[in-house]
Amino acid sequence: MGFPLHPIIQLLMLPLWVQGSGNLHRIKHNNNETAVLGENVTIFCNLTTPADVMQITWQKIQDSLPQNIGTYSSKYGEKILPPYTDRLHCEAIEPNSSFITIREVTFEDEACYKCLFNVFPHGSHGGQICLNIITVSELRTELQSNLDSEDFLRFTYSAVGKPAPQISLFPLQILMNPPEESLALNPNGTVTITKMYNVSLETVRSLGIQHLIVHMDHPLRNEEKIIPLSVKQECTAGFSYNWLPKVGAFITVLCSSFIIICIIQRKKKFYRREHMDFRQLVGRRPLGGEKKAEIGNLK
Known part of the structure; x- marks a missing residue:
């Protein structure tokens, strides 16, 4: 079958x-x-x-x-x-x-x-x-002087993004130690990244650095900021401008003294010249002839 x-x-x-x-x-x-x-x-x-x-x-x-x-x-x-x-x-x-x-x-x-x-x-x-x-926020930066010490500045930057942005600071030679970094996950899924640096003023002076460069990388955009150190240019130059008012006052006094001395010397020369002219004038008078003429008239 x-x-x-x-x-x-x-x-x-x-x-x-x-x-x-x-x-x-x-x-x-x-x-x-x-x-x-x-x-x-x-x-x-x-x-x-x-x-x-x-x-x-x-x-x-x-x-x-x-x-x-x-x-x-x-x-x-x-x-x-x-x-x-x-x-x-x-x-x-x-x-x-x-x-x-x-x-x-x-x-x-x-x-x-x-x-x-x-x-x-x-x-x-x-x-x-x-x-x-x-998403990503703008890059926020803050440069502060340290009240406890004049040897360094405190520099802080932060940004919020999804994904978390990558941020770097240049030049690295001015940093005294590794940065303090914090990452905070927000309820909406974004990440807040914050970094704090201690910037050595001694290194800034020795290298003649006038600004910091902060660079942020993110899939949405890249951003770069230049942070001037104009607030601390006196440290960068290696000296303080506090003595300028004193130098200005000293130069003013010196110039005034020089002018006064010149005036006094000029007056002395003028008086000396008048005295010499007077003596020369007196020395030329014919005193003897005049006396004889007077005697003849009397006779």
């Missing part, structure tokens, strides 16, 4: 057909997308093979559970669900290609999103894209 082989072969090939059917509808998408906090982001999802797409559904994976946030179909158009009613735009460029745009992204938008193409008669086929939010 024989068994018909045709139904058995069909049963054996069924799993292959199902797997092949699934592979025919592949989704093209990026596994990860990055968005800047407060800006807009667009996520694309494409079905690589032509198919009769009835509807495209976008889901947000929240706590491992999918949540529908928007749908699009050629018959009903776009439909956005709370809480994205005012911040989400869902559209299909063509029947096999769709995208969503999230406006003014927040840290609550950081999650994985799934696009589902409802293909007739094969069911849903989808792909998953994970959204990462990044």
Whole structure:
């Protein structure tokens, strides 16, 4: 007694057909997308093979559970669900290609999103894209003099970012010891990094350094700040300007004394010249002749 082989072969090939059917509808998408906090982001999802797409559904994976946030179909158009009613735009460029745009992204938008193409008669086929939010603050710096010692300055810088920014200080030769560094994880996922340095004024003087350079690296942007040491230029030059008023007063007195001496010397020369002219005038008078003339007149 024989068994018909045709139904058995069909049963054996069924799993292959199902797997092949699934592979025919592949989704093209990026596994990860990055968005800047407060800006807009667009996520694309494409079905690589032509198919009769009835509807495209976008889901947000929240706590491992999918949540529908928007749908699009050629018959009903776009439909956005709370809480994205005012911040989400869902559209299909063509029947096999769709995208969503999230406006003014927040840290609550950081999650994985799934696009589902409802293909007739094969069911849903989808792909998953994970959204990462990044941000960074401005680099803050502060240079303070040390009240307890005049040998060094205290320099502090800090920044907030996600991921944590990398910050470095140049030149390293002026540092007295390794920096005091602290990293604080904030509730929203950002990291606050703070570093404090002790800057040696002796090294600043010996090397003639006039400014510090702080460099911050972050995927969002790089920033560099030049911190002048103009507050402590007297230390950089190696002397103090406190004596300048005294020198100015001394020079004023010296100049006044010189002027007075010149006036006195000039007057002395003038008096001496008048005295000499008077003596010369007296020495030229003919005293003898005048006396004879007077005697003759008397006779």
